[in-house]
Structures are given as C-alpha cells and as structure tokens.
Amino acid sequence: MRYRQQRSMSILSSIEAGSSMVVSRRPGEQFCWLGVEELTHGYRTCDFSPVEVARELIARVRALDPMVNAIVNLDEPYVLAMAAASEARYLSGEALSAMDGVPVTIKDLSAVAGMPKRRGSLLSGSEPVAEDTPCVARMREAGAVFLAKTATPEGGCKVVTQSAVHGVTANPYDLSKTPGGSSGGAAAALALGFGPVALGSDGAGSIRIPASFTNLFGLKPGFGRVPAFPTDTDMPHSVVGPMSRTVADAAIMLDIICRPEPRDPYAWPELFELPELNDPDLSGLAIAYSPRLGCHAPLIDSEIDALVAGVVPLLEDAGGVVAAESPVWPIDPFEPFRVFWEIGCYSTVAATPHDKREILDPIIQSAGALGASRSLADHLTASEQRLKLAAASKAFFNRYHILVGPVMPVPPYSIQRNVPERFNDPDWSWCPYTYPWNLTGQPAASVPIGFTKGGLPVGVQLIGRMGREADLLRAARAIELRRPLHLRRPRWLDDRDPTRSRRIT
Structure with missing residues (x-):
C-alpha cells in the first residue's frame, strides 16, 4: 500500500491549536541515527540486517511524518524487496558498494523506476515511471535501498516546500517554520532520522537552503560532476547532490552518484576521489571570509552574522589561512539570474495546455508572465553577464581555494509564507547568497554552524x-569536528512532546 501522508491543513491546524498530537512511540531509534559506515558494518557483522533496518524506518516514517509531511511516496513492498536483495548479498559476502543496503530518500524531481514522479505538480500523473535518472541508477547499482520519495514545490520553484499535490512541509526544529526549499522534504526527513542520506537538487540554493534551515550538511556539486539525463533546459545550472547529517555520509553518496553516464554531454570524464576526512589538515588552503559574498543584501541578521564569523577561528585551528575579502562582481548576480528564472517559468507556462495553466503554482504563473515580456536580446545579455560573473569568480578563486559566507540572510520563517515579511512572490532578491554559485557552476556547501x-x-x-x-x-569536516552540531536533534523527539519544537532553547 502506498503511503498517504497528512495534508498541509492538518499541520497548520495543529500549529494554530497549539498541537495536541503526541507521538508516544518512535520506531527505529536503534537505527535511525546510524551513519552509512555504521549501517554497513552492522550488515557485514550480522548485528542487524538491511531488512530489519528497512522495516524499522518504514514504521518510523509512518509514526513521525504526519508531523512534518516530508514523504510523498512510500511503497513498503518495493522497499523491502530492495532490502531483501541487499541482505542476500551480505549473507553471501558479495556486497556491491559502500552504500549497499543503506536507506536513502529521493527528492520527487528525480525519476525512480517503479515509482511515480509527480514533481509537486497537478499536471503530473501518479503512474510509475519506467527509467531511473542517472544518479538514481548509480545508487540502484550500488545496492542502496530507496526508502521513500520526498516533497518538493512544483518543479522546485520556491524557497519553501509546498505544493497543491502534497501540501506544506514543516521544519522539525519548529513546526511553525519552513524547512526551506526546494529540497525541504529531503531535509525534514533527514532531521527526523528517515535514513542517513538523501538525494536533493539545487538550481538556485535548493540543497543549501534547507540544509541551513534544518541543521544538516548539504553539497551542491559543481556543474557536470554528477551526470544528468535528460538535462534541464529551463534551469541549466541545476544539479543534484547529497544531503546528510554528517560530511562523511555525503562524501560516500557523492562517490556513488557521480559515476559515469554516457548520455550527459556535460559530465566530467574524471572520477571523484574520496578525500581523507578523519582529521583533515587544511594547511595550504587559502580561505577568504566574506559576510556578504559581494552581493547586495536587503536583509541582515546580527545573530547569523556572528555565527558565520565564528567559523573563521575553527578553520584557522585546522591549519587554514583565512583572510577577509569579498568577490567583486561586474554586475549584480541577481540581474541575469532573474532573467533565466523568469524565462524558465515562462517556458513551463508555454508548454502547458491553455486550459490547465491555471493549476500551475501561482509563482510559476506570475514569474512566467514576467518572462513572457523578455526578449531574445534579454536572454543573450543575461548569458553574457553570466560568463562575466564566472570569469570574475575564477579570478577570485585563482587566489583562494575556499570562500566562506552565509547561506541565508534570515533564520527559518513562518510556514505560512513563501518569502519573509516585507517581500512578495516571486521575488528572489532577499536571498542573494546561493544562486551566484549556480550561475558560475562552482561547488558549494552548507555546514551546520549554530x-x-x-x-x-x-x-x-x-x-x-x-x-x-x-x-x-x-x-566542512574540520568544522564538524570542532562543532558537532549534527548531534543536536529536534528536542521533541526526546521530550515526546511535539509542541516543544516551538520553544527549543
């Protein structure tokens, strides 16, 4: 039986009523916080099995997900069949990879053979698709267990996770706040212990934003690192990548999903090499710290600024040499991004039959209306500006290996809003720190810092x-070792009182 999660109105009504729901039993506690290596070690030593872990995590999803509405598809026979195949491999001593038997959730923008791909859209059917997207195929070949698919706004179009198909997703650290988007379902699932790793995607910050909002590690790989097919013509700077509670787990997942795919014309020929993460020495790395990343910042939060600045001594303690310097952009990155975003939304509207356009997400409709007025000259100008931004960034990174700065200008905000107070849909100008690195194609990550x-x-x-x-x-691992915030989980999971998620100290 396919999973049926509680809709957004149930979550919102529970918040407004002070939440009377109390979860008295939380299955999977013995497995839910284990990392990839801990799970596979237990499989090899027969301390527990992939089937046992899968059963417990399925029960955990059913018990806890109604609090946040992160999961959009859970097919128990499908999951247990994958887990049983993994168990048989371990019993015969023929595990396929470092992820064999590891439960993973997959954002519902990626295709999984045998599961629906709704994309958060009323225009998408609920029938199963026939073929995996390449990164999903690599995980299937590696023996991973596909626990569930996670919520996304329609086409990944928002900084929050809400759609007419799946409802609204809440932040496990405060049920009245958003977990961010568009990989907010993946983030909420990880924060509740629904497996150690999740597949997200990032076209303007959609991995890094929810990772920042939910105390997770999220990595946007460089463009071309993880193969894709078919490529995304609307958001050509979008990539898929790992989200996890620990840096090591994300590294293992990245090693799997970036393996070759001959159909992607932009995929890199070289393989990713796992770095040493036990106690990394950052000596030799030139690191720049910038509180604004060279961007116009209409919103500033002193608490966030202080937490971000507090990373500098951690990196220096690990051997890094840190200097205060910001990139100098030849043009505000928001200008070309806005053009690509509006034209991308317009292409979605234009591809939709006239009698069905009204069911598109209102943000897609409003941004698409702006995109309809854009000309070919606008697009060519934005493309030229993007190249200038990439050249400026490359010049900056000729002198520095890493740039450190904020992910978001504000902490998680109301679950009932798409954007913070004072801003309107579909305005992206309030969160300027993530999409420049999609435009340049560089890798970027969000690391929990406080x-x-x-x-x-x-x-x-x-x-x-x-x-x-x-x-x-x-x-990131150097920061994690010195500030292990991944161990700080939503308090109501321990207190057994979900209303306490609104008053964490």
Missing part, C-alpha cells in the same frame, strides 16, 4: 574552486 537564541538552525556556506568538492568536504 542556532539562534530562538533555537533555529543556521548554516555557513563554503564555496570552492571548480572540480574541488574535496576541499569543501575537508573544510
């Missing part, structure tokens, strides 16, 4: 040279 006084998670952004995801993983 909590506001109100108990809301904050991440720091690390940006690296093209092809140097390993540098980001090493620096």
Whole structure:
C-alpha cells in the first residue's frame, strides 16, 4: 500500500491549536541515527540486517511524518524487496558498494523506476515511471535501498516546500517554520532520522537552503560532476547532490552518484576521489571570509552574522589561512539570474495546455508572465553577464581555494509564507547568497554552524574552486569536528512532546 501522508491543513491546524498530537512511540531509534559506515558494518557483522533496518524506518516514517509531511511516496513492498536483495548479498559476502543496503530518500524531481514522479505538480500523473535518472541508477547499482520519495514545490520553484499535490512541509526544529526549499522534504526527513542520506537538487540554493534551515550538511556539486539525463533546459545550472547529517555520509553518496553516464554531454570524464576526512589538515588552503559574498543584501541578521564569523577561528585551528575579502562582481548576480528564472517559468507556462495553466503554482504563473515580456536580446545579455560573473569568480578563486559566507540572510520563517515579511512572490532578491554559485557552476556547501537564541538552525556556506568538492568536504569536516552540531536533534523527539519544537532553547 502506498503511503498517504497528512495534508498541509492538518499541520497548520495543529500549529494554530497549539498541537495536541503526541507521538508516544518512535520506531527505529536503534537505527535511525546510524551513519552509512555504521549501517554497513552492522550488515557485514550480522548485528542487524538491511531488512530489519528497512522495516524499522518504514514504521518510523509512518509514526513521525504526519508531523512534518516530508514523504510523498512510500511503497513498503518495493522497499523491502530492495532490502531483501541487499541482505542476500551480505549473507553471501558479495556486497556491491559502500552504500549497499543503506536507506536513502529521493527528492520527487528525480525519476525512480517503479515509482511515480509527480514533481509537486497537478499536471503530473501518479503512474510509475519506467527509467531511473542517472544518479538514481548509480545508487540502484550500488545496492542502496530507496526508502521513500520526498516533497518538493512544483518543479522546485520556491524557497519553501509546498505544493497543491502534497501540501506544506514543516521544519522539525519548529513546526511553525519552513524547512526551506526546494529540497525541504529531503531535509525534514533527514532531521527526523528517515535514513542517513538523501538525494536533493539545487538550481538556485535548493540543497543549501534547507540544509541551513534544518541543521544538516548539504553539497551542491559543481556543474557536470554528477551526470544528468535528460538535462534541464529551463534551469541549466541545476544539479543534484547529497544531503546528510554528517560530511562523511555525503562524501560516500557523492562517490556513488557521480559515476559515469554516457548520455550527459556535460559530465566530467574524471572520477571523484574520496578525500581523507578523519582529521583533515587544511594547511595550504587559502580561505577568504566574506559576510556578504559581494552581493547586495536587503536583509541582515546580527545573530547569523556572528555565527558565520565564528567559523573563521575553527578553520584557522585546522591549519587554514583565512583572510577577509569579498568577490567583486561586474554586475549584480541577481540581474541575469532573474532573467533565466523568469524565462524558465515562462517556458513551463508555454508548454502547458491553455486550459490547465491555471493549476500551475501561482509563482510559476506570475514569474512566467514576467518572462513572457523578455526578449531574445534579454536572454543573450543575461548569458553574457553570466560568463562575466564566472570569469570574475575564477579570478577570485585563482587566489583562494575556499570562500566562506552565509547561506541565508534570515533564520527559518513562518510556514505560512513563501518569502519573509516585507517581500512578495516571486521575488528572489532577499536571498542573494546561493544562486551566484549556480550561475558560475562552482561547488558549494552548507555546514551546520549554530542556532539562534530562538533555537533555529543556521548554516555557513563554503564555496570552492571548480572540480574541488574535496576541499569543501575537508573544510566542512574540520568544522564538524570542532562543532558537532549534527548531534543536536529536534528536542521533541526526546521530550515526546511535539509542541516543544516551538520553544527549543
């Protein structure tokens, strides 16, 4: 039986009523916080099996997901069949990879053979698709167990996770707040212990934003690192990547999903090499710290600024040499991004039959209306500007290996809004720190760095040279070792009182 999750009105009504729901039993506690290596070690030693873990996590999803509405498809026979095949391989001593038997959730923008691909859209059918997207195929070949698909706004179009298909997704650290988007379902699932790793995607910050909002590690690989097919023509700077509670787990997942795919014309020929993450020495890395990343910032939060600045001594303690310097952009990155975004939304509207356009997400409709007025000259100008931005970034990174700065200008905000107060849909100008690195194609990551006084998670952004995801993983691990915030989970999971998620200290 396919999973039927509670809709957004149930979540919103529980928040408004002070939430009377209390979860008295939380299955999977013995497995839900284990990392990839801990799980596979247990499989090899027969301390537990992939089937046992899968059963417990399925029960955990059913018990806890109604609180957040992160899961959009859970097919128990499908999951248990994959887990049973993995168990048989371990019993015969023929495990396929470092991820064999590991439960993973997959954002519902990626195709999984045998599961629906709704994309958060009323225009998509509920019938199963026939073919995996390449990164999903690589995980299937590696023996991973596909636990569930996770919520996304329609086509990944928002900084929050809400759609007419799946409803609204809540932040496990505060049920009245958003987990961000568009990989908010993946983030909420990880924060509740629905497996150690999740597949997200990032066209303007959609991995890094929810990772920052939910105390997770999220990595946007460089463009071309993880093969894709078919390529996304609307958002050509969009990539898929790992989200996890620990840096090591994301590195293992990246090693799997970036393996070759001959159909992607932009895929890199070289393979990713896992870096040493036990106690990384950052000596030799030149690191720049910038509180605004050279961008116009209409919103500023002193708590976030202080937490981001606090990363500098951690990196220096690991051997990195840090200097305060910002990129100098030849043009505000928002200008070309806005053109690509509006034209991309217009292409979605134009491809939709006239009698069905009214069911598209209102943000797609409003941005598409702006895109309809854009000319070919506008697109060519934006493309030229994008090249200038990439050239300016490359010049900056000729002197630095890593740039450190904020992910978001504000902490998680109301679940009932698409954007913070004072801003309107579909305005992206309020969150300028993530999409420049989609335009340049460089790898970027969000690393947990602290909590506001109100108990809301904050991440720091690390940006690296093209092809140097390993540098980001090493620096992120150095931060993680010195500030192990991945161990701080939503308090109501321990208190057994979900209303406490609104008053974490």
